[in-house]
Amino acid sequence: MNKGYTLVAALAWRNLWRNPRRTTVILFAIVLGAWAMIVMAAYARGMSKQVFDNAIDNLTGHIQIHAPGYLEDPVIDYAFDSAQTTLKTALSDPEIAQFSPRVRVPAVVASERESQGVTLLGIDPVTEAKMSFLRKSIVAGNFFVSARDPGVIIGKKLAERLETALGRRVVIMTQDAHSKIADRGFRVVGIFDAMMDAQETGFAFISLGAARQMLNLENRVSEIAIKLHDPAHTDATLERLKLQLPALDVRAWYKLDMLAKLFQDTWEGSTFVWHLIVFLAMGFGIVNTILMAVFERTREFGLFQALGLKPGFILLQVWLEALLLLIIGLAIGNLVAWLSVLATGDGIDVSAFGQGLEMAKLSKVIPFVLTARDLLIANAVVLILGLLTCLYPAWRAARLVPAHAITRI
Amino acid sequence: MHAVVSCKNVKKVYKQGAIEVIALADADLTVDEGDFVCLSGPSGSGKTTLLNIIGGLDTPTAGEIIVADNRLHTMSKSQLAEMRLHHIGFVFQAYNLIPVLTALENVEMVMQMQGVAKHERAQRARQVLKEVGLEGLENRKPPELSGGQQQRVAVARAIVSNPKLVLADEPTANLDSKTAENLIDLMRHMNTEHGVTFVISTHDPRVMHHAKRNLSMVDGRIVA
Structure with missing residues (x-):
């Protein structure tokens, strides 16, 4: 059995830092994307929670009983x-x-x-x-x-x-x-x-x-x-x-204040759309970086195959490189997002838009609410879609004909 | 003597648009264990194509190739990779070392893929680097080595796992005459002392001078 796993992992890590400037630029894009996803999710979650809390506090409660x-x-x-x-x-x-x-x-x-x-x-x-x-x-x-x-x-x-x-x-x-x-x-x-x-x-x-x-x-x-x-x-x-x-007539809050329920669902739904938009912008950057790395190293991939590394390991190497890039970017992005949310304290004052916000069942100060579920979704979106998009450059690298790749300048 | 390489009626045709270019035309070749064969001939005569096909780096259009008892023309990409890993070493004109790995790591790489234990592969790699005259330079990366030193690392990488066959494509083409002489001596030493079989494509008369067998290629055929 070919025991190339440790070699492939070491190569993926070293190749990541082969072009530090390019790696830094794409890392910045991933950090920015992760930050935007998480902070926006926290903002939407804050609005959603506020709509709910306001609805409950505004004399509604969770359940009401009437004749x-x-x-x-x-x-x-x-x-x-x-x-x-x-x-x-x-x-x-x-x-x-x-x-x-x-x-x-x-x-x-x-x-x-x-x-x-x-x-x-x-x-x-x-x-x-x-x-x-x-x-x-x-x-x-x-x-x-x-x-x-x-x-x-x-x-x-x-x-x-x-x-x-x-x-x-x-x-x-x-x-x-x-x-x-x-x-x-x-x-x-x-x-x-x-x-x-x-x-x-x-x-x-x-x-x-x-x-x-x-x-x-x-x-x-x-x-x-x-x-x-x-x-x-x-x-x-x-x-x-x-x-x-x-x-008696017993009803839940969402039947008593349907507008609040509608707004709550809208804020939560908007997070999903936002995640997709951010990922689309970021995804192109990731694919482009990995594709460039593959084109630049065509000779090396040919050489690896010539020396006996199976095509599957070539695919794994490129994929692992993308994975490391995504993990580092996400780790920094999560940290920066967490610090940003921490810095907002009780929330941001949006009283300049007070009238419109009141119609949307919101208060003058909107809190950022960071939940484990939202963090998990944002990270999973970047990681899973990022790895899926990198399958293409990895697949290209793996299917090179060694004799042709090795002579490529 | 047992044949390491056996090619029968090997043909390779490339398509360049609507034009078909015949790179190999019914080439026949047998290389025995311990042989030191030089393939010479003008550019475009098919030397590199024949080496690539013997090494399983390219597939023939027709014909039969047997290397170390493996019928290459019937094998998948993965099987070919496995065969190369255990039976063939390569030396290329352009050295082709991995720039992010040190000289030692470049030499260790093949053994790492074979699953040789860390301690053993480091020991063997150091030993081979010493044999090719690179003792003390183990931790240098390729850009920190001269062309001749890089080619020595490439030779060390090719022979470190004791392959049955080493294929070298114009290994002296980018080297000055003194370095080229040293490299030829090294390969000849490996051949005579360790019984490594070499098939070398070259224009270099000094390499041909040391060969046990010289073969000429013209228009994709082995003529002598």
Whole structure:
């Protein structure tokens, strides 16, 4: 048996550095390509994660429970009893980390000067604190101190529009459970500053006790939002809840906020296209370099064959050279990409494009999220496609006729 | 005496566009073990083509070639490579050393492909380099050696694994007269002391002078 493996490996390594300038240039291209793939994947993953986190934090949770018909017509008529035994049993599922009952109705908030249509939310301050963005977004005043707190919390932008401020009174008007107009004055006890303007202008929060009293709801609520320990178990938990609560409408976040799901899928899909574009540009460089190396060494390949090296080993030598080039390039590219992502810290501020980004369910600062899966995909794309493209020059080298190759100048 | 090379009616035709060029026309040749054969003749007479075909570097258009009991005309590319590895050594006009390997590594290369253990092949390579007068230059790479030294390395590489046959294509063509004389002495020494069989194509009368047998080629035929 021909024992040329160690020879072929040594030759591949030495030949790699035979033309240092050319090797450096192509290494630079591979590093740049790997860097672009990984950083772009981290950016897309960051956007995707942010879309998801924003969707969950924006009062959606991983799963929601409503009375049938509420999502099509979100009015007080579709409230349901939150104290029922089957519901309590279902909500004791071990996958559920937190749930929060809410009253959620359309309403009008009026100050002395202006009025604004909003979604009025009656929330339980204890459970809601762990559920949505509200508590951590309060910038003035405070969060509700009890389940029957008489105050209202509004967004910074809404306060500006209503020309009101902390400590001032506003009137909230809506329809109660008996289809009568219900209105009541609330003092502004807190102002929140959210990542997205729509959150600041679209919602007004009162305590669940105050909402039930104002709307004559007794034990009823409009929705129950649920957060899970692990979002990956959403579908399985959803199925269990559906089985236990056949009389209620149980839906996952991606059915409640389909736009967020669409954007999330789009960001993730764009990574694949980006990988292909970068590789196409880089692939031509790699093939060209290896082809040049093969043309330059035609005589040597002829000589190796003359001395008894089988064509398969010639192919292996060229291929190994490409493999070493790719491994070195990828190692440096991964390191540089990792350092770049580290340097961005919490993310990059894209507030200059704030309005458009909000429509895409994004915040003003987009984080870079580097995952092992994305790293693996980027490296696999470069390595596998790189080696496949180098098969051509390697095959050319292997099929040279020794007598002709050896006399080639 | 046992024949190392046996060629019968070997023909080689090259196509250059629509024109057919006959490089070898029914060449017959038998080379016995321990022979020292010189092929001479004008350029284009078919010397190199015949050497290439005997070495399995090129395939004949017709005819039968047997080298070290191997029927070359029936063998695959891989089988030919295996046969060359174990039975034939080559010396080329242009030295053809691997520039990224040292003199020692160039000589070791064939044994490495044969699977000879590292220690043994280093020992044998050093021994052969000493025999060809290159002791002390083992770690130099080809660009750091003179033409004559490079050709000596090529001879060392050709003989280090004790092949049955060494094929040399104009080995003295690029050497000055003193270096050429030394190289001829070296090859003759290998022939007489170690019984290595040589088939050499050459224009050089000094090489022909040392040959046991001189053959002339004209228009692809062996005429004398």
